[in-house]
Structures are given as C-alpha cells and as structure tokens.
Amino acid sequence: MVPITLTVNGVKHALEVEPRWLLADVLRDELHLTGTHLGCEQGVCGACTVLLDGRPARSCLTLAVTASGCEITTVEGLAKDGVLHPVQEAFWQEHALQCGFCTPGFLMTAAHFLENNPNPTRSAIREALSGNLCRCTGYQHIVNAVERAATIIREGDSHAISQD
Amino acid sequence: MKPPAFQYYQPHTLDEALQLLSEHGDAKILAGGQSLIPMMNMRLAHPDVLIDINGLTELTHIKETDQGLAIGALVRHYQLEQHPLIQRKVPLVAEAEHLIGHPAIRSRGTIGGSLSHADPAAELPVLATLFDWELVVSSAAAERTIPAREFFLSYFITALAPDEMVTGVRTPSHAHAGAHITEYAVRAGDFALAIAAASIVLNASDTIQSARIALGGVADIPWRDPDFEASLQGQSPSPSLWREVGQHIKEAIDPTDDLHASADYRRQLAQTLVEKALAGALERAKLAEMKGRQA
Ligand SMILES: Cc1cc2nc3c(=O)[nH]c(=O)nc-3n(C[C@H](O)[C@H](O)[C@H](O)COP(=O)(O)OP(=O)(O)OC[C@H]3O[C@@H](n4cnc5c(N)ncnc54)[C@H](O)[C@@H]3O)c2cc1C
Ligand code: FES
Ligand code: FES
Numbered sequence: 001m002v003p004i005t006l007t008v009n010g011v012k013h014a015l016e017v018e019p020r021w022l023l024a025d026v027l028r029d030e031l032h033l034t035g036t037h038l039g040c041e042q043g044v045c046g047a048c049t050v051l052l053d054g055r056p057a058r059s060c061l062t063l064a065v066t067a068s069g070c071e072i073t074t075v076e077g078l079a080k081d082g083v084l085h086p087v088q089e090a091f092w093q094e095h096a097l098q099c100g101f102c103t104p105g106f107l108m109t110a111a112h113f114l115e116n117n118p119n120p121t122r123s124a125i126r127e128a129l130s131g132n133l134c135r136c137t138g139y140q141h142i143v144n145a146v147e148r149a150a151t152i153i154r155e156g157d158s159h160a161i162s163q164d
Numbered sequence: 165m166k167p168p169a170f171q172y173y174q175p176h177t178l179d180e181a182l183q184l185l186s187e188h189g190d191a192k193i194l195a196g197g198q199s200l201i202p203m204m205n206m207r208l209a210h211p212d213v214l215i216d217i218n219g220l221t222e223l224t225h226i227k228e229t230d231q232g233l234a235i236g237a238l239v240r241h242y243q244l245e246q247h248p249l250i251q252r253k254v255p256l257v258a259e260a261e262h263l264i265g266h267p268a269i270r271s272r273g274t275i276g277g278s279l280s281h282a283d284p285a286a287e288l289p290v291l292a293t294l295f296d297w298e299l300v301v302s303s304a305a306a307e308r309t310i311p312a313r314e315f316f317l318s319y320f321i322t323a324l325a326p327d328e329m330v331t332g333v334r335t336p337s338h339a340h341a342g343a344h345i346t347e348y349a350v351r352a353g354d355f356a357l358a359i360a361a362a363s364i365v366l367n368a369s370d371t372i373q374s375a376r377i378a379l380g381g382v383a384d385i386p387w388r389d390p391d392f393e394a395s396l397q398g399q400s401p402s403p404s405l406w407r408e409v410g411q412h413i414k415e416a417i418d419p420t421d422d423l424h425a426s427a428d429y430r431r432q433l434a435q436t437l438v439e440k441a442l443a444g445a446l447e448r449a450k451l452a453e454m455k456g457r458q459a
Binding site for chain 2: 043049066
C-alpha cells in the first residue's frame with residue numbers, strides 16, 4: 001500500500017492505496033463518492049469523467065497514485081450550497097437523462113466545456129460531447145440541455161455585471 | 165477489468181527513471197496512461213514493473229531551437245493543441261491535435277506516449293514521418309537521436325531498446341506553412357480509418373519545389389515515399405496532378421482488411437484524402453508565399 005493525498009471537491013483526503021487501483025475505484029470504494037460511474041473501463045464511454053486539476057480526465061484510465069497531490073472535482077462537487085450547477089439545472093429542465101448512468105460524465109464534460117466556450121454552436125456542443133456515450137436519450141435532449149446551460153450561465157453573468 | 169498487480173516506481177528525476185529502466189527488464193513506462201491503462205484493464209498488457217514518469221518536470225518543456233522546436237516527451241496533447249509556440253512554429257501539430265481523441269483523452273495523453281505506442285493510425289506518428297522529426301532517446305548508458313522514419317518498425321513496435329525511453333522530440337518548423345492534414349473517422353474523436361498529411365513548398369514560378377505526403381492507417385507504420393515525392397519536383401500543381409498522385413498512392417499502398425474497414429475501402433479513402441490534403445496544402449503554400457512577398 002502507498003500513501004497518497006487527494007483533494008476531492010475541496011476536501012483533502014489522506015489515503016492508502018494499492019498502486020493498481022484506478023482513481024475511479026478509489027473515489028467510489030474508498031471515498032464512497034459513487035456519482036462517478038464506470039462503464040467501459042477503456043476510455044471510450046466517458047461515464048467516469050472527472051476534473052483533474054481543472055481538466056476533464058478519465059478516472060478509469062488514471063491510477064490513483066498518479067493523481068496524488070491533484071485537485072479532483074466529481075459530480076458531487078458541482079452543486080454549491082444546495083444550488084444546482086447550471087448544467088445540472090438544464091439537464092433537469094430539458095429531460096437530458098433517462099437511466100442516468102451516463103449523466104455524471106456528461107455533466108463534468110459539459111461543465112468544463114462551457115467554462116471555455118460560453119456561447120457554443122450546436123455542432124461545437126456535439127463535438128465536445130463526442131467522447132461520452134448515452135444508450136438511452138438519443139443525445140438530442142443532452143445537446144438542448146447544454147445549449148440551455150450556456151444561456152443560464154451567460155444570463156447569470158450579465159445579471160452579475162448589471163448589479164455592479 | 166482492473167489492472168493486474170505490478171511493482172510501482174515514481175522517479176523524480178530522469179536519471180532515476182533511466183536507472184530503474186536499466187535494472188528492470190520487464191518494466192514499462194507509464195506516461196498519460198491513455199493507451200497503456202486500457203490494455204492493462206483488459207489484461208492485454210501485464211508489466212511486472214511500472215515506472216510512472218508523470219513527475220518528471222524536466223520532460224515538460226516546449227523550447228525554440230535554430231531549426232524549430234524541442235518538445236519534452238511528457239508534453240500533453242492539450243498543450244500541443246493550445247501552446248502559442250506550437251501554434252506559431254508547427255501549426256499543423258496544433259491542428260492535428262484537434263483530431264486526437266476527446267478533450268478528456270488530450271488532458272492526459274503525451275507526445276512521448278503517442279510516438280512510443282506507435283499506432284499506425286495515430287496522428288502524431290504521421291506528422292513525425294511527414295516532417296522528419298528526430299526522437300531523442302536515452303538509456304542510463306547513453307543518449308541518441310532516431311529519425312522518425314527509422315523509429316517505427318511495425319504495429320506497436322519501435323526501435324527503442326528495452327532499457328531506453330523517449331525523452332523528447334525535435335521538430336523542424338520548415339515546410340509547416342504549406343501543410344494540411346485530413347482524415348476520416350466514423351465519429352469525431354475515434355481513431356481514423358485513414359489519415360493523409362501533405363506539405364508543399366513552391367518555387368518563385370509557382371512550380372513545386374518540394375512536396376511531402378504521409379499517410380496513417382494504411383500500413384503497419386506511417387507511409388511515406390520520398391522517391392515518389394522527388395518525382396513531383398518542378399511540376400505545376402493542379403487538381404489533375406493531385407488526381408494522378410492519389411491514383412498512384414492508391415496502387416502503391418497495401419492496406420489490410422480488418423474489423424473497421426476493408427482494404428479496398430481504405431485504398432479509396434487514401435486516394436480521396438491525399439487529394440484533399442494536397443489541395444489544402446497548396447492553398448496554404450500560396451498564402452504563405454503571398455505573405456512572404458509582402459513582408
Ligand atoms: C478513447 C480514446 C480515443 C483515442 N483516440 C486517439 C486518436 O484519435 N488518435 C491518437 O493518436 N490517439 C488516440 N488515443 C490514444 C492517445 O493519443 C494516447 O495518449 C497515446 O496513444 C499514448 O500516450 P500516453 O501518454 O497516454 O501513453 P501511455 O498510455 O502511458 O503509454 C503508451 C505506451 O508507450 C510507452 N511509453 C509512454 N511514454 C514513453 C516514453 N517517454 N518513452 C518510451 N516509452 C513510452 C508505454 O510504456 C506504453 O507502452 C485515444 C485514446 C483513447 C482512450
Ligand atoms: S469507464 Fe472510463 S471511459 Fe468508460
Ligand atoms: S441516460 Fe441512460 S445511458 Fe444516458
């Protein structure tokens with residue numbers, strides 16, 4: 001076992017892990033953050049996507065030991081003080097999930113994408129989401145939701161500015 | 165679908181990593197993990213020893229040189245996509261990065277890993293072949309450089325000795341101005357069925373001073389034929405010449421059937437992509453020449 005530290009959703013954890021443990025399994029089994037899902041475990045489906053030092057990464061393709069010292073955000077860290085993240089709010093409003101298995105990965109991918117692309121076209125959204133698979137929705141509602149989330153974020157920003 | 169157990173080392177310096185490599189015969193380097201970890205999860209790879217190089221900050225540089233750039237092996241795909249020096253000096257690399265996997269893959273995967281993995285359908289090996297990159301390779305005993313066209317030996321096989329690792333690459337910026345890359349993948353971010361990249365430098369008379377063409381996904385290593393390229397020197401670029409080139413390459417390559425596409429289909433793709441890459445490269449070469457004249 002190897003000692004590591006992980007800062008997950010702002011909370012620092014000191015852990016002992018086997019080198020072969022995947023970050024996804026440590027999040028789920030050791031920290032009981034089961035919002036991060038495992039689908040394919042080969043990098044294709046995107047269900048396990050988390051933010052690693054602020055960038056999206058596959059937690060099924062990252063050893064927990066390699067991530068030691070990093071900041072990690074999981075789907076549990078998106079909502080702040082009981083208020084849903086705009087992407088979560090928009091997925092809810094647009095019915096962008098059915099079984100919900102793929103949803104955490106889509107939320108993390110979309111949240112990061114919108115940080116850098118506040119006003120995306122539909123085709124840019126589709127491309128940004130191309131690394132996440134959904135077996136239920138047919139994707140249309142997910143694209144709608146990301147479009148709506150962009151609007152929510154932009155309006156939130158202009159609201160903040162007009163209050164200044 | 166979990167990796168089998170292995171002995172794990174996290175060296176803090178390159179020397180330490182090279183020492184570990186020389187001591188352990190069945191050691192594997194772990195860089196971004198975007199190819200190695202899936203193979204370990206599926207138990208297709210089961211290294212006894214894993215040397216995790218993610219802590220080697222000495223391999224994260226992007227520096228200007230006389231000829232172009234020196235890039236550390238641990239530079240990640242997203243940095244190649246976004247770094248101003250890459251965009252300015254070797255713009256085709258930044259452009260190709262956009263075709264590699266998805267943002268989450270590009271966050272982690274590295275240039276050294278991508279080249280060492282030597283997937284013939286990967287974009288960076290094609291560019292390395294097109295632009296004659298030099299791979300800087302070290303063992304505990306010595307450092308050497310290997311030209312890209314001598315580095316790739318077959319599917320997933322390179323000229324690296326077991327105790328060697330790639331520490332960086334040298335990329336000339338020459339011929340980047342008139343270059344283009346294009347590919348066909350079933351979905352955005354998938355590995356391409358075929359890739360074509362081309363670069364053209366024009367003479368003052370607008371004839372071809374030099375042309376290069378490299379393909380991915382059509383052989384066990386990236387494909388290039390300098391003798392054929394030489395036959396294009398002095399010719400006037402035109403759509404009909406590109407058609408001839410596409411036709412020639414379609415006959416010259418020898419792709420295999422696999423799950424994703426038949427050999428015949430790959431030939432057709434290669435032909436179309438070569439024509440597109442050359443047309444795109446020519447357009448940029450002309451633009452570059454105009455800018456050169458104005459300057
Ligand atoms: C879903 C998905 C889609 C992808 N799509 C594409 C794509 O479209 N195009 C593409 O090109 N790639 C694609 N990739 C692969 C990606 O580019 C990888 O980043 C790359 O192939 C390997 O780089 P890495 O740093 O992750 O290497 P690792 O996975 O860490 O290592 C790969 C191999 O290289 C060896 N190695 C690593 N670094 C060194 C070094 N410095 N010296 C010697 N040996 C070394 C390792 O021992 C291992 O054998 C995709 C991956 C996934 C999971
Ligand atoms: S579980 Fe990680 S990408 Fe599918
Ligand atoms: S909602 Fe079921 S997989 Fe996407």
